[in-house]
Amino acid sequence: MGYTLGVIPTLSHLPPTTIGLSMPKHPLTPMMVQYLVGLCCLKSDPDAVDVTIGDMVYDATAEEERDVDVTVTITEAGGVTHAFKAYEVKREGSPLDVAKVEQLCMKFIDMPSVTHRSIVSASGYTATARKKAEKYGISLYEFRAWTRPLQEQFPKLTMQGTAQECFKMASTLLCWSQYQLALVAPQATVDFTVEPGDKLFDSSGSAHRTHATFDEYRNELLLRSTQLLFSLMSAASVMGSLPSLEASQEWPHSHTLDVTNDAVYVDTECGICRIDFVTITGHLQWQNITVEPLYYVIDNISTGDAFAGAVISSLQGDGNMTALVFSPKTRGIDIQPIRLAKKHQNSIRNLKLKLSR
Template sequence: MPKLPLTPMMVQYLVGLCCLKSDPDAVDVTIGDMVYDPAAEKERDVDVTVTITEAGEITHAFKAYEVKREGTPLDVAEVEQLCMKFIDMPSVTHRSIVSASGYTAPARKKAEKHGITLYEFKTWTKPLQEQFPALTMQGTAQECFEMSTTLLCWSQYQLRILAPQATGEFTVLPTDRILDSSRNDHSAYSTFEQYQNELLLRSTKLLLTLVPAATIMDSLPSQNISTIAAGPEWPHSHTLDVISDDVFIEIESGICRIDSVTISGHLQWQRSTGQARYYVIDHVPSGEAFAASVISSPQGDGTMTALVFSPITREIDIRFIRLEKKHQNSIRNLKLKLSE
């Protein structure tokens, strides 16, 4: 399975986690913060702010550059624009830029002139002992922190739909539209294939802690759990009440609501490895590590696991990430805290 691209909002989120981990005095990290600009007489967005309460209140702002520009280093005009933005915000006392694509030489000089600290968000390849000696580990992060995911899956299945309003037999195709009670496109699902995938995921999330799924998971040899690709299959049937989904399909006699769906087939524990991504934020030009993260590929519900590292401590933060739909294109005022 290929790795999914890291979205600009995910870069912004990971930078926020790294900021929280790297500064022991941080009490509040806000992604998509709004900072007042006296020159413009209005609030303007700053991708990540870090608030510290020691010796008064100090704000550090980090600018996470969009991933879609990856491969094109920030040039002098782009850096100058960010410098001017920060200068017009006197409450931002420590100003930094984080780029996922590097910087041109003139851009570095421009940032230095304006007292802007530069960081680069990039793939983490250096051995741990070079940048994170506190971990007392040898080798790269990929060698030391191979992440894998174990999922309960329907390996073979068929669906039986109960729609009492339907008259006679009917067939639903994967490409059929999903409607609401007003015959409009459903707000959450566009096709039956998309709805079916949601039901399969919903089913396994409900079943994974129950017998027999939980019992079979516990019976897998612990010494081999990280190497097996899949466990044994077993037959199962699961009926889901879906009336609250307000899902309607169109058949010859009109539209009818789906009241329940029964999934019958075989379940199986499956494990995937090698899908983690490894990133570090380095200071430019020194190359010293600011912080780093290892992030797993999204699971079926979009949840990812992130390990966050600081070069000055052996403690590793573990975070479970699932960006809401409203955060896919823009993150505003999302706070990260140590107690999260």
């Protein structure tokens, strides 16, 4: 059984087909939607000098800083940074109603430093909510499945058909196809063995909060190893050397991880002992797989124009993704890895974004 991480998107520009879009309305978590909106803001605005997810902006009425989902610092002619654009990202089960939109409008009004105010909804808006936003000069956008032909909203790409028809994604994954793990626990004075189902502990002897069993921890270590090894390799050289087969030849490798900061303890004859180092020895292999990407676009509700689009690789078990980000203003396509830390899975604060070029 392989454990994989590290996605290299491979684009295939294909003629239009009759394949339809079939996916849940929004299989992304709220934090993933917020992150993607941030990426789209960065791609859409060439004058952006800073894009922050979970920014804190001063509320003049409350006299305190308050959270704004996405802020974009922009630069005017001459290189003078002068303003914020702000986007509130909402992922509700039903369209945003007038009460919710009015609350957001009032929030923006009390933030004089924000000069461009917008709301992005992943569930649409009611008719009265649209009227309320128009009254207060708030721009409305919707984060939705990308189904319209590219030539209608992204003419600079000079492609015919939908994003799903024009961009199909494959992945090259780095895998431990065969392996064994050697654990180093300096506090243990005798040899010990850890079975997959054995429980793990913290320094107090309580159950470990992150990894319940060694089997779970082993999977995490294999993923961590391939991620680190993948980051040391050139994507271009990998794609050039990998044959057009499902898998490459295996090669022997050994990788030692310092896991002291994980604070994982195992039960031995000497009591509970901390694992400080793990060495993985075995064989690595590159594997080609077909993925089913997700296709999203952010549309301006008033004009129907596209703000930005994204093609996203299938979600991996650890929440990591790779996104292709598009702007209707340019032919350029950015390939952006999305690696949310565990602390950002439920809430994002003050996370700065940069596009990988």
